[in-house]
Amino acid sequence: MLSQTSAGLAKPASPASTPYCLFSGAQQDEMRFACSDCGKIYKHLRSLRTHLKFECGKAPAFSCPYCPFQTKRKQQVSLHVKLKHRAQLGP
Numbered sequence: 001m002l003s004q005t006s007a008g009l010a011k012p013a014s015p016a017s018t019p020y021c022l023f024s025g026a027q028q029d030e031m032r033f034a035c036s037d038c039g040k041i042y043k044h045l046r047s048l049r050t051h052l053k054f055e056c057g058k059a060p061a062f063s064c065p066y067c068p069f070q071t072k073r074k075q076q077v078s079l080h081v082k083l084k085h086r087a088q089l090g091p
Helices: 044-053 074-084
Strands: 002-004 011-012 021-023 032-034
Touching: 032 044
Parallel strands: none
Antiparallel strands: 002 011, 021 032
């Protein structure tokens, strides 16, 4: 989002002016952003944007090669394999 400065230059709008901002206090730590589809709440706008792009309403895109586990994030499959399938990985 862009807003106009008094000189007519475009500048980024504050996160509080986004349609997802629930609450904006005096400090950055107090801001909260909610998904309008599922209601999940995030501390950072970038986390909400990632959620909207890859998670909300999407089917899991990544699967474990050793079991039926599925997830929406590739990192979660790697972690799952490390923790649950050490024997299959070898020494």
